[in-house]
Amino acid sequence: MPERSPVLAVIGAGPAGLAATLAAAGRGVRVVLVDSAAEPGGQFYRQPARGLGARRPKALHHQWRTWRRLRTGLDARLAAGQVTYLSEHHVWCVERESPGFTVHALLGPEQRESVALRADGVLLATGGYERVLPFPGWTLPGVVTAGGAQALLKGGLVLPGRTVVVAGTGPLLLPVATGLAAAGAKVAALVESADPRAFAHRARSLVGAPAKLVEGAGHAARLGWHGVPLRVRHTVLEAHGTERLESVTISALDSEGRPVPGSERRVLCDTLAVSHGLLPHTDLADGLGCGLDGVTVRVDEEQRTDVPGVWAAGEATGIGGAALSLAEGHIAGRSAAARLRGTTPDPGAWASAARTRTRLRAFFAALDGAYAPAARWVERVTDGTVVCRCEEVTAGAVRAAVGSLGAGDLRTVKLLTRAGMGWCQGRMCEPGVAGVAGCAPAPARRLLARPVPLGVLAEPADPPPPQ
Amino acid sequence: MVVVGAGMVGAACALYAARAGLDVVLVDRGPVAGGTTGAGEGNLLVSDKEPGPELRLALLSLRLWAELAEPLGAAVEYEPKGGLVVASTPEALTALTDLAAGQRAAGVAAVAVGPDQLRDHEPYLAPGLAGAVRYPQDAQVMPTLAAAHLVRVSGARLETGRTVTGVLRGADGAVRGVRTDRGDLLAPAVVNAAGTWGGEVAAMAGAALPVLPRRGFVLVTEPLPPRVRHKVYAADYVADVASDSAALQTSPVVEGTAAGPVLIGASRERVGFHRSFSLPVVRELAAGATRLFPFLTDVRVMRTYLGFRPYLPDHLPAIGPDPRVPGLFHACGHEGAGIGLATGTGRLLAQVLTGENPELDLTPFRPDRFAESEEAAQ
Numbered sequence: 001m002p003e004r005s006p007v008l009a010v011i012g013a014g015p016a017g018l019a020a021t022l023a024a025a026g027r028g029v030r031v032v033l034v035d036s037a038a039e040p041g042g043q044f045y046r047q048p049a050r051g052l053g054a055r056r057p058k059a060l061h062h063q064w065r066t067w068r069r070l071r072t073g074l075d076a077r078l079a080a081g082q083v084t085y086l087s088e089h090h091v092w093c094v095e096r097e098s099p100g101f102t103v104h105a106l107l108g109p110e111q112r113e114s115v116a117l118r119a120d121g122v123l124l125a126t127g128g129y130e131r132v133l134p135f136p137g138w139t140l141p142g143v144v145t146a147g148g149a150q151a152l153l154k155g156g157l158v159l160p161g162r163t164v165v166v167a168g169t170g171p172l173l174l175p176v177a178t179g180l181a182a183a184g185a186k187v188a189a190l191v192e193s194a195d196p197r198a199f200a201h202r203a204r205s206l207v208g209a210p211a212k213l214v215e216g217a218g219h220a221a222r223l224g225w226h227g228v229p230l231r232v233r234h235t236v237l238e239a240h241g242t243e244r245l246e247s248v249t250i251s252a253l254d255s256e257g258r259p260v261p262g263s264e265r266r267v268l269c270d271t272l273a274v275s276h277g278l279l280p281h282t283d284l285a286d287g288l289g290c291g292l293d294g295v296t297v298r299v300d301e302e303q304r305t306d307v308p309g310v311w312a313a314g315e316a317t318g319i320g321g322a323a324l325s326l327a328e329g330h331i332a333g334r335s336a337a338a339r340l341r342g343t344t345p346d347p348g349a350w351a352s353a354a355r356t357r358t359r360l361r362a363f364f365a366a367l368d369g370a371y372a373p374a375a376r377w378v379e380r381v382t383d384g385t386v387v388c389r390c391e392e393v394t395a396g397a398v399r400a401a402v403g404s405l406g407a408g409d410l411r412t413v414k415l416l417t418r419a420g421m422g423w424c425q426g427r428m429c430e431p432g433v434a435g436v437a438g439c440a441p442a443p444a445r446r447l448l449a450r451p452v453p454l455g456v457l458a459e460p461a462d463p464p465p466p467q
Numbered sequence: 468m469v470v471v472g473a474g475m476v477g478a479a480c481a482l483y484a485a486r487a488g489l490d491v492v493l494v495d496r497g498p499v500a501g502g503t504t505g506a507g508e509g510n511l512l513v514s515d516k517e518p519g520p521e522l523r524l525a526l527l528s529l530r531l532w533a534e535l536a537e538p539l540g541a542a543v544e545y546e547p548k549g550g551l552v553v554a555s556t557p558e559a560l561t562a563l564t565d566l567a568a569g570q571r572a573a574g575v576a577a578v579a580v581g582p583d584q585l586r587d588h589e590p591y592l593a594p595g596l597a598g599a600v601r602y603p604q605d606a607q608v609m610p611t612l613a614a615a616h617l618v619r620v621s622g623a624r625l626e627t628g629r630t631v632t633g634v635l636r637g638a639d640g641a642v643r644g645v646r647t648d649r650g651d652l653l654a655p656a657v658v659n660a661a662g663t664w665g666g667e668v669a670a671m672a673g674a675a676l677p678v679l680p681r682r683g684f685v686l687v688t689e690p691l692p693p694r695v696r697h698k699v700y701a702a703d704y705v706a707d708v709a710s711d712s713a714a715l716q717t718s719p720v721v722e723g724t725a726a727g728p729v730l731i732g733a734s735r736e737r738v739g740f741h742r743s744f745s746l747p748v749v750r751e752l753a754a755g756a757t758r759l760f761p762f763l764t765d766v767r768v769m770r771t772y773l774g775f776r777p778y779l780p781d782h783l784p785a786i787g788p789d790p791r792v793p794g795l796f797h798a799c800g801h802e803g804a805g806i807g808l809a810t811g812t813g814r815l816l817a818q819v820l821t822g823e824n825p826e827l828d829l830t831p832f833r834p835d836r837f838a839e840s841e842e843a844a845q
């Protein structure tokens with residue numbers, strides 16, 4: 001053993017980060033687990049705030065037993081001094097030093113002060129965020145993201161509204177609809193643009209993951225239990241309301257993705273929870289210089305990125321849900337623990353996790369193809385529709401930048417229109433703007449992963465975290 | 468004629484050549500403003516230039532920008548806001564005052580501002596500064612919008628996403644056009660407006676042009692109500708611009724924008740085409756900016772971006788015909804001043820292309836001026 005155990009900084013305390021922490025801690029490395037939330041769990045295992053005194057938080061969660069195992073494991077390693085857990089630390093930059101890394105994080109909800117911690121290795125478990133594509137009326141108050149509605153429910157035990165339509169595409173819609181219904185909301189419809197036949201075509205790889213199918217079937221059964229009408233191959237054409245959302249128009253889609261004339265109908269609701277799938281958080285990886293494949297962080301069999309000393313696991317390396325994140329996190333944690341001590345890991349030690357990873361990656365690759373946003377959604381975005389909410393840029397302005405000003409890529413569209421330059425830095429609008437512009441959805445380089453006060457940057461260095 | 472490079476300089480060359488009656492094709496491997504133009508602040512400055520050929524080019528260019536702003540000002544976010552160069556110490560003020568005297572003799576408007584009047588011009592400036600010089604001719608445009616609109620009004624044929632792979636030359640050695648990944652473009656004149664990549668285009672025609680990259684970071688804050696009225700920078704900036712050092716130099720240039728965010732430049736480093744983030748550089752910029760404007764301490768930086776200024780060893784651009792290759796013209800190597808100097812460059816090049824006498828002496832900008840020293844070095 002070296003005099004000082006190597007330090008592994010795990011960024012993100014969701015399923016991947018927790019699995020990595022448990023796998024690495026106690027294997028000769030000291031783990032510092034850094035997370036922006038007040039409680040561990042990430043989006044998937046988001047916990048109610050302690051002050052709310054939730055009596056039965058498990059009612060809002062599936063895979064409660066897995067969560068208990070992770071939580072108990074974390075507590076044991078915290079008690080043993082093998083793990084330091086830094087909650088409410090918002091990482092804005094990971095700096096490569098020689099040797100090692102410095103992780104810079106803003107503190108607490110205020111995010112006015114920054115700390116820096118040194119690490120020998122970094123494991124990025126930064127998760128994903130929701131993709132929402134624009135449509136007429138999507139900026140009305142009352143239109144929320146499906147994940148946002150779920151976070152409100154899990155974290156604050158609050159319903160976003162009384163009558164909810166859940167719409168878009170992807171495996172998130174079912175649990176959101178059943179969760180809202182179980183908590184007492186009236187779910188007026190679940191509108192999924194994907195075609196059930198697309199699943200049948202992919203039956204072979206879908207059969208490879210029976211647990212996921214059982215989970216899906218469970219949600220579908222609960223949907224029936226709560227009397228939620230399920231509309232597949234449908235889409236929301238428009239959200240209506242004056243001050244806030246009052247209703248939506250939904251329509252059936254034909255095989256080409258066009259609305260079927262005459263199938264439109266109004267559904268009254270005060271809330272529309274919408275999602276078109278998830279995108280990986282890659283800002284920190286990109287800032288470190290890790291290679292990306294499209295929009296995901298590129299990793300090898302051991303979950304190593306192409307920057308020595310940096311691992312990545314979970315949604316950041318490709319959207320695949322909690323079970324895949326757990327498997328990847330475990331492998332990354334084992335690999336990091338071995339490599340940081342200067343030894344070569346034995347892949348046999350994580351054979352079971354590797355099999356799970358192979359199976360689930362195939363499953364989600366198939367699922368990803370099946371859950372596609374309604375084809376031709378771009379045609380239904382009117383010129384007057386705001387596509388970038390921060391800077392209030394309309395679809396018409398984006399189309400003009402492409403048409404008469406010669407913008408051929410997303411960066412130029414952004415520079416010409418300011419779309420994606422506001423507070424969210426394009427995280428919200430980038431896929432929508434790219435679609436309307438007809439450009440490839442290249443992720444913008446965000447060298448700072450979140451806004452940082454100039455006073456913090458002006459200091460020569462950040463202090464270490466408080467003990 | 469073919470212009471290689473759809474950045475600010477290429478756009479201006481296309482505009483003035485088309486106005487002079489030439490048939491122009493503008494070709495770029497990327498989009499409009501995809502290189503250094505899209506990574507810049509849009510400085511139109513006389514204040515940072517010492518008396519000499521570059522200042523003469525800047526004065527011509529700013530006159531032309533003001534003309535273009537008549538119809539296009541709003542579209543390109545043209546703001547004749549003026550510059551304010553501040554000195555923190557009496558020594559710096561003396562040097563600045565001397566510089567301003569020379570500039571004034573060359574035709575620059577430069578107004579001394581005493582320490583007591585500083586806050587009349589910039590109410591949020593830090594206390595205790597020694598003084599400043601105000602340059603009413605300094606202005607700003609949004610560079611990507613400026614390039615795109617100049618291309619649009621030029622009427623030139625725009626070929627983006629088309630990569631020039633070679634320069635075609637006849638048996639007599641004269642340029643016949645360019646080869647691209649999507650077929651040849653034939654023309655008796657080719658203009659190299661490839662900015663930081665101008666050396667590569669010159670090499671395709673068999674000519675050496677030692678253009679090198681000098682990296683710069685810019686910080687962009689959250690949108691604010693207007694608080695910074697001028698382009699404000701510390702007097703050290705002028706020394707940094709003219710410096711030959713490869714080491715990092717940061718002197719803050721702080722300015723508001725029409726859209727609300729405050730822009731903070733400008734670091735200068737010679738590190739090749741390295742696109743990696745550098746926190747120490749960003750820290751120095753932030754420290755300099757908050758020293759000038761203490762209120763910025765609580766303002767958040769939303770993003771930071773980097774670009775590569777194209778510079779030549781004597782810090783002057785290459786403008787005009789290349790005597791080594793008939794039909795090849797250069798308009799590149801403007802370092803950090805390409806947006807400001809683009810209009811003058813385009814006008815002068817159009818004059819040369821149509822056989823007119825250029826209104827400025829192009830000798831200091833001769834593209835082959837480094838050839839002798841290179842031969843000597845070998």
